[in-house]
Amino acid sequence: xxxxxxxxxxxxxxxxxxxxxxxxxxxxxxxxxxxxxxxxxxxxxxxxxxxxxxxxxxxxxxxxxxxxxxxxxxxxxxxxxxxxxxxxxxxxxxxxxxxxxxxxxxxxxxxxxxxxxxxxxxxxxxxxxxxxxxxxxxxxxxxxxxxxxxxxxxxxxxxxxxxxxxxxxxxxxxxxxxxxxxxxxxxxxxxxxxxxxxxxxxxxxxxxxxxxxxxxxxxxxxxxxxxxxxxxxxxxxxxxxxxxxxxxxxxxxxxxxxxxxxxxxxxxxxxxxxxxxxxxxxxxxxxxxxxxxxxxxxxxxxxxxxxxxxxxxxxxxxxxxxxxxxxxxxxxxxxxxxxxxxxxxxxxxxxxxxxxxxxxxxxxxxxxxxxxxxxxxxxxxxxxxxxxxxxxxxxxxxxxxxxxxxxxx
Numbered sequence: 001x002x003x004x005x006x007x008x009x010x011x012x013x014x015x016x017x018x019x020x021x022x023x024x025x026x027x028x029x030x031x032x033x034x035x036x037x038x039x040x041x042x043x044x045x046x047x048x049x050x051x052x053x054x055x056x057x058x059x060x061x062x063x064x065x066x067x068x069x070x071x072x073x074x075x076x077x078x079x080x081x082x083x084x085x086x087x088x089x090x091x092x093x094x095x096x097x098x099x100x101x102x103x104x105x106x107x108x109x110x111x112x113x114x115x116x117x118x119x120x121x122x123x124x125x126x127x128x129x130x131x132x133x134x135x136x137x138x139x140x141x142x143x144x145x146x147x148x149x150x151x152x153x154x155x156x157x158x159x160x161x162x163x164x165x166x167x168x169x170x171x172x173x174x175x176x177x178x179x180x181x182x183x184x185x186x187x188x189x190x191x192x193x194x195x196x197x198x199x200x201x202x203x204x205x206x207x208x209x210x211x212x213x214x215x216x217x218x219x220x221x222x223x224x225x226x227x228x229x230x231x232x233x234x235x236x237x238x239x240x241x242x243x244x245x246x247x248x249x250x251x252x253x254x255x256x257x258x259x260x261x262x263x264x265x266x267x268x269x270x271x272x273x274x275x276x277x278x279x280x281x282x283x284x285x286x287x288x289x290x291x292x293x294x295x296x297x298x299x300x301x302x303x304x305x306x307x308x309x310x311x312x313x314x315x316x317x318x319x320x321x322x323x324x325x326x327x328x329x330x331x332x333x334x335x336x337x338x339x340x341x342x343x344x345x346x347x348x349x350x351x352x353x354x355x356x357x358x359x360x361x362x363x364x365x366x367x368x369x370x371x372x373x374x375x376x377x378x379x380x381x382x383x384x385x386x387x388x389x390x391x392x393x394x395x396x397x398x399x400x401x402x403x404x405x406x407x408x409x
Contacts, residue, residue, distance in 0.1 A: 004033040005132045008077035008108075010066050010098060012059035013085040019119040023083070026124035030132045037066040037075035053097070060084075060094045067098045071105035079109045079131040086114030100358060103269060109134040110269050112356050126272065130229040134267055140407045141230055141266045144243045148409045149198065150205045152235075152401030153185050153220070154228070155212030158254030158281065159368055162188040163398035164196040164203075165406075172196025173395055181212035182219050189220075205408055207231070207401025224405040228397055233260045233267045235400030236366045239390035246360040250379065250387065251367040251396070252349060254281045259353035261360050271356035281369040287341040290324055291334055298338050302374020305335030307343035338374060346378035354383075363387040368394045 007027055014020040027034045039047070039062065047065035048054050055061060063082075069075040080102050084091035092114065099112050111127050134141065145168045154161040156178060162185065164172035174191035178184050193200060207224035208216040209231040217225030236249045243265040251258040260270040288295035310332040312323040327337055365387035369375050371394060380386040392399065 004031060005079065005135050006035045006077045007032050007079045007081050007128070007131055008037055008066065008070055008075070009034045009081050009083070010063040011081075011083040012057055012063055012091050012094075013088070014083060014115070017085060017115065017119075019083075019115050022119050022121040023081070023124060026121040026128045029121065029125065030129045032079075032128060032132050034081070035077060037069040037077070039065040039069060043069070051097075051101070053094070055090050055094055057090065060091060063094060063098060067101055070102060070108065077108065078135040080111075081128075081131065082110065082112045083115055086116060096355065099269065099356070103358065107268070109267065112271055113273075123273075126227045126229060127270075129227040130267070130270065133226060133230045137230075138266055140404055141234060142264065143234075143404065143407050144238075144265065146403040146406045148204045148406050149202055150207065150402045150406045150409075151189065151192070151203050152398035152403070152405065153189060153206065153208045153210075153216050153222075154231075154395070154397030154401065155181055155185055155208065155210035155216055156228075156254060156368075156397065157211055159394075160184040160188050160210075160212075161395050161398040162192040163395050163402050164192045164198065165399070165402040166196070170392065170395075170399065172198070173392065173398070175394065178212075181215050185212070185216050185220075205405040207403075207405030209397045209401050222405070223408040224401060226401070226404065229258060229260060229270050229272065230267055231400035231404060232258065232366070232396045233262050233270075233400070234265065234404055235396035235398070236260075236364050236390070236393075237262060237265050238399060238403055239366070239392055239396060240362075240364045240388050241390075242362060242364065242388075248354075248357065248360045248363050250349065250353075250363060250365045252281055252345065252365075252369040252375065253367055254285075257349050257353050259349070259357050261357050269357050271353050273352075281367075283341065283345055284369060284372060284375065287324060287338065290328075291337065293334070296371075299342070299372035299374040299376075301335045301338035302342045302372070303339075303377055305333065305337070305339030305374075307336070307339040307378070309333075309336040310340040312337075312340040312344045339378070342372065342374040342378040343381065345375060346382045349379070350382050359383070361385070365389050366393045366396045370394065
């Protein structure tokens with residue numbers, strides 16, 4: 001990368017919350033620079049009037065003025081990072097409306113983030129890396145077909161997946177629970193190669209993604225080492241045959257969730273994370289363990305139940321399990337409890353992630369939890385539209401890695 005990617009920061013509270021240094025550190029680590037559109041006092045007054053909302057906070061007013069500079073093309077930037085404290089209702093309103101304003105008036109990729117005090121750069125790394133990837137590798141992300149013989153490795157928090165692709169077809173795949181990062185990846189790669197009937201020496205390129213991407217990238221000398229937001233979105237639209245036009249991708253993961261909007265296969269807005277593990281696949285595992293059933297069977301119970309009979313709040317995993325114990329003590333059926341757990345997770349994804357993006361259609365649900373029929377049903381009920389769950393939906397990261405790495409051949 002010959003020159004730094006310029007990420008325009010629109011924020012309130014980062015200085016006095018001790019997170020500004022971490023934001024800049026995260027940007028530097030991925031070859032980017034945080035910049036701030038120049039505005040005058042008159043610009044602020046005009047922008048607030050044009051925006052139609054006059055917040056009390058001077059910093060929120062400054063955010064609006066900087067957004068207008070970007071929208072009017074008066075300041076040059078490659079991407080936008082919008083951040084406010086998660087505890088301020090006024091800031092949440094401005095954050096969301098500015099995201100929409102930027103998307104309506106520019107083609108800049110945007111990420112929004114509500115931060116807590118003492119945020120670490122590592123928590124921002126994937127977001128910053130994704131912004132830089134979208135800017136620097138847009139042509140690669142627009143790639144619609146895989147060519148040659150390539151492999152993709154996805155080292156996730158819960159499972160590790162491998163896929164072998166040849167000339168735009170999956171010919172081998174395998175997965176297992178994540179243990180030691182390298183050992184898990186080596187095992188699934190060997191299984192996928194065996195299924196494909198090829199040797200590791202035949203592979204022309206490897207792409208790695210997920211939490212262990214850097215470790216695996218170094219170990220396997222990968223052509224592509226890339227964060228999961230862009231790789232997962234590529235894999236999702238390829239699997240769903242939705243590489244042209246718009247779509248929203250929902251990936252409810254083991255530790256965090258992702259909502260990504262794409263246009264012609266390229267992400268332009270995304271959000272990830274969650275306040276608590278109660279809104280992730282981990283809560284599904286905790287529920288299954290308490291019901292003494294396999295997590296793979298949880299969805300079968302949930303589709304037969306009615307969540308209204310056993311309401312549950314999984315905003316916090318601790319309180320969610322307390323609700324679960326209480327409902328079981330009241331004699332509620334396993335089916336109703338399983339349905340309530342799935343519905344609660346779907347509600348939290350809607351409230352935490354999907355409020356930060358403009359939902360586009362179709363909706364594509366992917367990741368390991370998309371194999372949970374109860375959770376897919378719950379997402380459809382909450383959104384009022386049944387999501388598309390493509391074949392091999394749990395392999396999105398590995399498929400994206402195999403597809404994108406073929407661009408380096």
